Amino acid sequence: MAERNMSMEKCPMPVQDPDVRNKNFDEVALGYTYEMAVNEARRCLNCKNKPCTSACPVQIDIPAFIERVANEDIEGAYEVLSKQTSLPAVCGRVCPQENQCEGKCVRGIKGEAVGIGRLERFVADYHREHCTEAPVKPESNGHKVAVIGAGPSGLTVAGDLAKMGYEVTIYEALHLAGGVLVYGIPEFRLPKSIVQKEIDNLKAIGVDVQTNMVIGRILTIDELFEMGNEAVFVGSGAGLPRFMNIPGESLKGVYSANEFLTRINLMKAYKEDSKTPIQHAKKVAVVGGGNVAMDAARSAKRLGAEEVYIVYRRGMEELPARKEEVEHAEEEGIIFKTLNNPLEILGDEDGMVCGMKCIEMELGEPDESGRRRPVAKEGSEFVLDVDSVIMAIGTSPNPLIRSTTPGLETNNRGCLITKDENGQTTREGVYAGGDAVTGAATVILAMGAGKAAAKSIDEYIKSKN
Amino acid sequence: MYKIVKKESLNPTVSKMVIEAPLIAKKAEPGQFIIFRAKEDSERVPLTISDFDREAGTVTIIYQIVGGATMELDTLKEGESLHDFVGPLGVPTHTEGLKKVAVIGGGVGSAIAYPVTKKLHKMGAEVHAIVGFRNKDLVILEDEFKNASDKFVMMTDDGSYGEKGLVTDALEKLINEGNDYDEVIAIGPLIMMKFVCLTTKKYDIKTVVSMNPIMIDGTGMCGGCRLTVGGETKFACVDGPDFDGHLVDFDEAMHRGTMYKDFETKAREASCNLLKGANA
Ligand SMILES: Cc1cc2nc3c(=O)[nH]c(=O)nc-3n(C[C@H](O)[C@H](O)[C@H](O)COP(=O)(O)OP(=O)(O)OC[C@H]3O[C@@H](n4cnc5c(N)ncnc54)[C@H](O)[C@@H]3O)c2cc1C
Ligand SMILES: Cc1cc2nc3c(=O)[nH]c(=O)nc-3n(C[C@H](O)[C@H](O)[C@H](O)COP(=O)(O)OP(=O)(O)OC[C@H]3O[C@@H](n4cnc5c(N)ncnc54)[C@H](O)[C@@H]3O)c2cc1C
Ligand code: SF4
Ligand code: SF4
Ligand code: FES
Numbered sequence: 001m002a003e004r005n006m007s008m009e010k011c012p013m014p015v016q017d018p019d020v021r022n023k024n025f026d027e028v029a030l031g032y033t034y035e036m037a038v039n040e041a042r043r044c045l046n047c048k049n050k051p052c053t054s055a056c057p058v059q060i061d062i063p064a065f066i067e068r069v070a071n072e073d074i075e076g077a078y079e080v081l082s083k084q085t086s087l088p089a090v091c092g093r094v095c096p097q098e099n100q101c102e103g104k105c106v107r108g109i110k111g112e113a114v115g116i117g118r119l120e121r122f123v124a125d126y127h128r129e130h131c132t133e134a135p136v137k138p139e140s141n142g143h144k145v146a147v148i149g150a151g152p153s154g155l156t157v158a159g160d161l162a163k164m165g166y167e168v169t170i171y172e173a174l175h176l177a178g179g180v181l182v183y184g185i186p187e188f189r190l191p192k193s194i195v196q197k198e199i200d201n202l203k204a205i206g207v208d209v210q211t212n213m214v215i216g217r218i219l220t221i222d223e224l225f226e227m228g229n230e231a232v233f234v235g236s237g238a239g240l241p242r243f244m245n246i247p248g249e250s251l252k253g254v255y256s257a258n259e260f261l262t263r264i265n266l267m268k269a270y271k272e273d274s275k276t277p278i279q280h281a282k283k284v285a286v287v288g289g290g291n292v293a294m295d296a297a298r299s300a301k302r303l304g305a306e307e308v309y310i311v312y313r314r315g316m317e318e319l320p321a322r323k324e325e326v327e328h329a330e331e332e333g334i335i336f337k338t339l340n341n342p343l344e345i346l347g348d349e350d351g352m353v354c355g356m357k358c359i360e361m362e363l364g365e366p367d368e369s370g371r372r373r374p375v376a377k378e379g380s381e382f383v384l385d386v387d388s389v390i391m392a393i394g395t396s397p398n399p400l401i402r403s404t405t406p407g408l409e410t411n412n413r414g415c416l417i418t419k420d421e422n423g424q425t426t427r428e429g430v431y432a433g434g435d436a437v438t439g440a441a442t443v444i445l446a447m448g449a450g451k452a453a454a455k456s457i458d459e460y461i462k463s464k465n
Numbered sequence: 466m467y468k469i470v471k472k473e474s475l476n477p478t479v480s481k482m483v484i485e486a487p488l489i490a491k492k493a494e495p496g497q498f499i500i501f502r503a504k505e506d507s508e509r510v511p512l513t514i515s516d517f518d519r520e521a522g523t524v525t526i527i528y529q530i531v532g533g534a535t536m537e538l539d540t541l542k543e544g545e546s547l548h549d550f551v552g553p554l555g556v557p558t559h560t561e562g563l564k565k566v567a568v569i570g571g572g573v574g575s576a577i578a579y580p581v582t583k584k585l586h587k588m589g590a591e592v593h594a595i596v597g598f599r600n601k602d603l604v605i606l607e608d609e610f611k612n613a614s615d616k617f618v619m620m621t622d623d624g625s626y627g628e629k630g631l632v633t634d635a636l637e638k639l640i641n642e643g644n645d646y647d648e649v650i651a652i653g654p655l656i657m658m659k660f661v662c663l664t665t666k667k668y669d670i671k672t673v674v675s676m677n678p679i680m681i682d683g684t685g686m687c688g689g690c691r692l693t694v695g696g697e698t699k700f701a702c703v704d705g706p707d708f709d710g711h712l713v714d715f716d717e718a719m720h721r722g723t724m725y726k727d728f729e730t731k732a733r734e735a736s737c738n739l740l741k742g743a744n745a
Binding site: 255 | 488489492681683687689692693723
């Protein structure tokens with residue numbers, strides 16, 4: 001048994017220097033070295049009741065995998081992770097750990113929690129770099145399943161079912177698989193090569209990935225059944241951007257975060273020789289306070305903006321983004337204008353953004369969600385000097401699939417209704433999960449929903465045959 | 466891969482390609498479009514489906530070479546393939562119940578106006594087609610329009626072919642001659658569509674226009690294609706591209722269309738140099 005490390009602090013994550021990284025798109029966090037990982041793993045107390053595991057949406061056996069790292073059995077640790085997650089390299093990077101596993105770690109009571117996410121990332125990266133075994137294609141069981149959308153939920157369903165022997169086809173609307181992992185989350189937080197590797201592995205075990213296929217247009221769900229699929233999984237995400245409906249939102253220089261990030265990530269506008277145009281603004285306001293807003297702000301900075309503001313109507317405490325991303329953004333020089341709300345975007349005679357009128361806010365009584373409701377301070381209007389505005393105030397599910405599929409019901413927010421956590425929708429044989437069901441949420445929840453759906457699809461098809 | 470079965474030049478800057486895309490051909494309806502990427506790292510660019518053959522499994526596109534992406538497309542030869550080709554996107558043009566229609570096409574917009582003209586004609590509606598070009602050299606699809614319409618008017622800005630004048634002059638003349646249209650469908654440059662709408666507004670004739678804002682995904686994900694229609698924000702790729710022309714804010718759409726002008730000018734120069742290099 002290795003000696004326990006009783007340091008109160010997490011082993012710090014090596015990162016690129018803020019003044020260097022805010023000018024490039026390379027990954028910010030560089031990952032633990034082998035020694036750092038083993039050392040950090042030895043801070044875990046291997047608690048019997050596993051409070052950390054109960055706070056992980058997919059119930060990873062955290063003490064078990066960490067113990068293997070402490071004992072320098074990295075492949076063993078990977079096996080433990082693999083039982084519960086198919087995207088450890090992704091979740092280890094982007095999970096809001098402080099609210100989940102690490103939030104409940106007993107080492108966090110007096111000191112810092114064990115770096116669970118960082119260890120998960122280390123194990124996944126180590127495995128990817130060292131594993132030489134090619135994935136094996138399982139023998140087919142002769143049953144076909146179609147998956148709509150190649151985001152984390154769809155990729156997980158496809159992988160799990162393929163491993164059980166199903167013949168799975170993923171239909172993806174864009175020219176590249178990965179969902180938000182490729183078009184939304186920037187390279188500096190999640191290198192695209194990692195996502196690509198996951199997709200290559202799926203292909204290697206027999207999953208057929210068909211890109212450029214917008215389901216609801218080129219094929220309907222009914223046609224997918226006619227083609228011999230016995231079940232269909234809808235993992236189409238929540239990609240429809242919301243705007244504020246304030247004057248000036250159609251001016252040139254106003255982007256939805258989705259458009260801005262898609263141009264940068266999917267269309268590679270950050271590269272010098274890219275054919276995709278993007279505005280290189282001097283002063284940018286990003287409206288919103290979640291992960292999406294942080295990603296947009298930090299990307300704008302990297303494109304060369306001198307000043308980038310986060311304009312959020314509540315306070316610093318209420319920012320919904322991951323803590324680490326907020327800290328990274330601050331280090332990179334993003335200016336937080338919290339407790340401010342936009343009223344109007346101002347334009348010049350060419351229809352180009354030249355400012356944004358805002359009003360100061362203060363926090364009043366708590367609302368239904370328990371958060372204190374922001375209220376405008378009368379007479380506090382001011383104009384923020386900006387030449388670009390990026391709206392990152394949320395997204396909702398795209399109506400295309402529900403409007404072309406009879407029997408598929410949605411709630412008043414446009415989310416598909418599922419009967420239970422297994423993802424069965426209101427239509428027989430159709431399952432759904434991820435953001436399409438929950439509205440914009442997290443990678444790990446989407447992946448977890450995919451795992452549950454794969455299990456119930458398997459049971460459903462077996463019960464029929 | 467999406468193979469180019471046939472390629473043909475229609476005028477010095479407009480070409481036609483017939484592409485192998487059986488699933489799209491099966492579903493395509495007039496008014497819908499595709500988004501292509503010529504090569505692995507190209508831009509995503511929308512083009513209208515200007516014809517389709519369900520049996521042969523092919524889709525026809527007609528494009529004007531205006532910038533980087535269309536130049537790159539034009540470098541591909543018959544037998545080669547496009548990297549990406551996604552569709553059919555957008556809502557098909559509404560044609561149900563129409564008995565008498567004037568279809569107006571301006572420039573390369575005629576290519577977009579042709580499939581709906583053909584469909585209306587097949588349905589048995591009385592179709593008057595008015596097409597306008599800057600000059601004789603730019604005329605495309607003349608025979609096709611003639612065969613698909615009950616009345617055909619050719620206009621050129623300089624009078625080098627057909628009648629001299631604008632499509633709005635021809636439309637107004639037909640209306641004044643007593644033609645009572647259920648609807649006018651206008652497709653072409655924004656400025657042309659704007660003036661057609663101002664004309665038809667006077668006579669209170671319902672007018673449908675096909676909007677062509679800058680797009681990326683074409684699935685409703687980016688909002689880049691948004692327009693203001695009747696005071697509401699609409700996404701052209703999923704709510705359109707057809708809209709009630711009397712409600713569209715054309716001035717805003719014209720502004721938004723120039724968003725990347727400088728970038729495109731540079732890209733175009735770079736491509737030109739590349740092409741020159743390749744030909745030298
Ligand atoms: C910028 C940004 C940053 C984020 N940061 C984090 C983070 O740090 N941590 C975290 O946990 N979560 C984060 N999220 C949220 C997380 O990415 C999503 O919750 C997750 O990706 C949802 O997965 P999904 O599989 O449900 O859908 P998506 O990832 O949205 O994938 C859906 C896929 O379906 C495709 N599709 C849609 N309609 C059709 C159709 N009709 N036919 C075919 N295909 C279709 C789409 O093109 C897309 O590829 C972030 C999101 C964004 C936008
Ligand atoms: C739904 C839809 C259907 C279309 N159908 C056709 C078609 O059938 N045939 C055809 O030739 N073109 C069509 N277009 C226009 C076509 O998409 C543009 O010409 C193309 O994007 C230009 O790309 P580029 O890189 O070659 O030129 P760029 O370098 O991008 O642009 C060159 C010039 O064209 C302008 N421009 C850029 N994008 C557009 C646009 N989307 N619409 C109008 N002007 C633009 C720019 O402001 C610039 O002045 C359609 C557009 C839409 C949205
Ligand atoms: S998946 Fe997320 S919540 Fe679960 S252990 Fe890993 S980082 Fe923590
Ligand atoms: S709560 Fe913390 S210390 Fe306890 S087992 Fe989990 S990670 Fe280890
Ligand atoms: S092109 Fe992106 S929403 Fe229409």
